[in-house]
Amino acid sequence: MSTLTGKHPSGQAPYRPSGPARYRPSGLTWTVLRLHRTALYVWGAALLTVVAALIWLLAAGPEARAAVGGCDASDPFPLDCGTVQQTATARTYDYVLALASACVTFQMYAVAVWAGAVLTGRELESGTARLAWTQSVTPARWLATRLAVPAVLLTAGTTLAVLLGNRTRHAGREDLSGGWFTMNVFISSGPVAVAYALSGLALGALAGLVLRRALPAAAAALAAAYVLHEVLDRFRMSLWPAETATGLAALQLPRGTLVLENGAVTGDGERLSNTMACVGTDSAAALGKCMKETGLTDFWTTYQPESHFWPLQLVESGLLLAVTGLAAAAAFALLRRRHS
Template sequence: MSAPTLRPPSDPAAPSRPAPTPLRPSGLTWTVLRLHRAALLVWVAALLVAGALMTWLYVIGPDARAAVVPCATPPTDGLPDCATLRAIHTDENYGVGLDLVATALSYLMLPVAAWAGAALIGRELENGTAQLAWTQSVTPVRWLAAKLAVPAVLLTVGTTTAVVLHTVARRDGNGPLAGAWYDPEVYASTGPVTVAYALAGLALGALAGLVLRKALPAAGAAFAVTLALSYLMQALRPSLWPTTTITGRTALDLPPDVLVLEHGVVTSDGRRIGNDLACVGSETQDQIRACMKNSRLSDFWATVHPESHFWPLQLVESGVLLAVAGAAVAVAFTVLRRRTA
């Protein structure tokens, strides 16, 4: 028989220990994520859908490429039947899928800017949530820094992943199915400019929210400004890097991976005329000589951006966009300090 365990009587005057509370995430980062969890879930869902789509496009890429080979009706000389190839539709699905992803990535900055102006900043200033946080342990500067840093990290990681998957899904060598590197939407969705555009949209949207302090006007202003920035950069893009000038008869037969900015001729008296397509349709050397003689031409030239200029153009444009984002952030902090001083 075991002896009973004796416990000392509890002292009613002794302070009771509170039950331990479970650890929960805290801090400004968690607050931003919790407050904007709906946008976070939409962002994650969009990335998952885009990732699944681009994985499927990568898988069907070889079949799509095989569907655009030369054909004949009826099939002859080893060429497949054209009707059979047209019935596959893999190339159409592949092209439509790539266009859809490219468009979404190219204009990602627009919904990002509208959301940043309306939900991230404008709505909190309009309903007083931000002012309430400032009266507690969070300073306005820390509040804005967290508001910008958390979505900036999520946008950078997610957009970079989407760009990499999109580039892989395009598969080098798919030719007209994947589009030329200089096509506006292809260019804006296959390099670092995609991330830079998203960050610029975030910064401009936050600035609009701080200036206007109302959700809907800030969303509209941010959308309009980022759209104007997109069109401006597209217009300035060819001048962001020095062009290459090709002379001689090579200028008449440029490869499809070259962005032609201007094409012209040199007359027999030495005058250079731009945007003159004389003799472009000539196929043989004799036809070229005859055309040059009849047109009184001495040479041809073309100003182009070869495919090797893709990365220099991307890096310069990304630098410009990040400078815009940095300037917008600096102005946003200046506006915040003046209004809370």
């Protein structure tokens, strides 16, 4: 009868919080946020600083563009555009945008260290995790919550920074923010920024579970993040097939092109790398005379055009998400094996 009426067997109604305590957040998600509120505050402050800087740059963009002046898109040597005299406004715009881009690019290291040292390593070392497992929280649910909560926050915050960064970069001059292929600009301009942050989270969590000590886990997570970051940076432009131009097209590439390799072709068909003899001649007649004298028959250039930005972004993001999935799967498998 007491079950039907909702009353305690003793005749007293069960205790229910009242007032503000009634609406206080609870549950495992709230516990993760509360336990790691210091990291949340630090990351939130850094994100707000980056967002505020990018919003300020949105207002400074038109002024910076006007200060530097225009570049002729038909110029066969677009690098000459970078020799213009920049004003203080342009230099400030360039510096602040580069700093904001670097924060987005290298947040992976901070996330990996935090995930290894604090999110998993310290809780295993101090026994906090084992205490949670004795209170109707399974190890798998414990780990899933500790990965899901920061993953959602990192995805949302990084996406906001990327969108604002792209808007800011387009408000100013392309010369001020660097080419699309430079590391900071490439990573901070697309979904690969989110993928790097998530991979740092997964690698850090795995390091914490393997070593179960805060400091060694932080060092291992940092090393793993560094290796992954450097390997992808080294082979980034090989993730999508490059294009090759010959003849005059090899000497007049469009703006924003990244030249990977160039050279000339000899009379017997041999390709000479990084040999651009006769390129600086004044006219087509002088060019032909120089090529005849040197025995060259053609020129070639292998390059990545700006149109390959998104294919490269998607391929690198896919590789990073694969690493993230493997690291997370390994973490769950290790946890299951230890506590099965």
